[in-house]
Amino acid sequence: MPGFPFNIWSRIRSWFVAPDAHRSRLTKLISRVSVEFTACMMFHFIGSISPTPWANGIALTVLVYYTAKISGAHLNPAVTLTFCLLGHTHPIDALMYWVAQVTGCAAGALWIAGLVPGLNMRNAPSGEFQALSGCFTPAAALTPFQVFAWETVSTTCFIVPIFSVVWYTQHKNGYGNSGPLIVGLSLAANALACGRFTGASLNPARSLASPIVFQCPYPVYSYVLGELLGGILATLAVVPWYGISRSAWYRVPSFFFGLTMKNQRSIKLQTISEVDSVVQTRVQLPSTISASDICDEASAPSSPGLASIQEV
Structure with missing residues (x-):
C-alpha cells in the first residue's frame, strides 16, 4: 500500500492545521461512533438475553436498519476491518469504531449484570440464568485451535454476503431496503451452523464484552483472533467479485482489478x-x-x- 503511513499522517495533521474545515466532519464522526456504541450495547444485551440464532439475526436486522444511514451499520470489529482493508473506512475511523463497538457491548454486559438475578460482576456466571451472561462456551471436546478455526470460517461466511448488499446498493440500485434482511439472515444461518460448537459469536466485540464484566470460562483469544482472521479472509473473497472502493483511502495501481488511481479525475467510458x-x-x-x-x-x-x- 504505497503512501500508507503518509496518508494517515497527512490526515492527522490536517485536523490541527485547519480545524474549522473539519468541524463538520468531527461532528459526523461523533454521531457515527455514538450510534455504533448504542447499537452494539443493545445488540449484546438482546442477543445474550435471548441466545438463539433467530433472535440474534432478527436483532441484527433491526439494528442495521437503525444505523445504516448514519454509521454504515458495522456493529462488528471484523466487519469494520474488512471495510477498512477494502478502502471504505479509514484506519482512524476504524479505530474509533472498534472502541465504540467493544465499549458498547461491554455496556450491554453491564445491563445483564444489573438486571439478571445471579449474575454478578467479576464473578463466574452461575445459577438458573447463567446461560444469559453473554459468555460463549465452546463444546467440551473442542481444542482452542478448533474454536479458532470454527470462528474464522463462520465469520468469513457471515461477512462475504454483506458485500453483495453494499456493492449492488451502491452501483446497481439493487437490494436497497431489503439489505438488512440479508445481513440478519447471514448471521442466523451461520449461527445455526456453528452454534453447537462455539456458541457462534462471530463478533470480536461480543467475544470481549462479557469477559470484561464476568469471569467467562473460555479462551477469549481463540474467538477474537479467529474472527479478525475471518474479516481478512472475507476481504480476499470479496475483492475478485466486487473490487476495492473507488474512493479508497489508500492508493490502488490502475491495473489492479480495473480500478483507477485515487483522486485521478477521469470518467470511465465503457461502451x-x-x-x-x-x-x-x-x-x-x-x-x-x-x-x-x-x-x-x-x-x-x-x-x-x-x-x-x-x-x-
Whole structure:
C-alpha cells in the first residue's frame, strides 16, 4: 500500500492545521461512533438475553436498519476491518469504531449484570440464568485451535454476503431496503451452523464484552483472533467479485482489478454509445462523427476535445 503511513499522517495533521474545515466532519464522526456504541450495547444485551440464532439475526436486522444511514451499520470489529482493508473506512475511523463497538457491548454486559438475578460482576456466571451472561462456551471436546478455526470460517461466511448488499446498493440500485434482511439472515444461518460448537459469536466485540464484566470460562483469544482472521479472509473473497472502493483511502495501481488511481479525475467510458453521448454533450461535435472515428483519433496529441473529456 504505497503512501500508507503518509496518508494517515497527512490526515492527522490536517485536523490541527485547519480545524474549522473539519468541524463538520468531527461532528459526523461523533454521531457515527455514538450510534455504533448504542447499537452494539443493545445488540449484546438482546442477543445474550435471548441466545438463539433467530433472535440474534432478527436483532441484527433491526439494528442495521437503525444505523445504516448514519454509521454504515458495522456493529462488528471484523466487519469494520474488512471495510477498512477494502478502502471504505479509514484506519482512524476504524479505530474509533472498534472502541465504540467493544465499549458498547461491554455496556450491554453491564445491563445483564444489573438486571439478571445471579449474575454478578467479576464473578463466574452461575445459577438458573447463567446461560444469559453473554459468555460463549465452546463444546467440551473442542481444542482452542478448533474454536479458532470454527470462528474464522463462520465469520468469513457471515461477512462475504454483506458485500453483495453494499456493492449492488451502491452501483446497481439493487437490494436497497431489503439489505438488512440479508445481513440478519447471514448471521442466523451461520449461527445455526456453528452454534453447537462455539456458541457462534462471530463478533470480536461480543467475544470481549462479557469477559470484561464476568469471569467467562473460555479462551477469549481463540474467538477474537479467529474472527479478525475471518474479516481478512472475507476481504480476499470479496475483492475478485466486487473490487476495492473507488474512493479508497489508500492508493490502488490502475491495473489492479480495473480500478483507477485515487483522486485521478477521469470518467470511465465503457461502451461505444457512452462515448457518443459524452462527445456530443461535452464537445458538441456533429452527429455524423461516430465513436469509431473518435477512437481512431484518441492517440493524436492535437485533439483538445478528447483531452478535455478525459480530464473532466
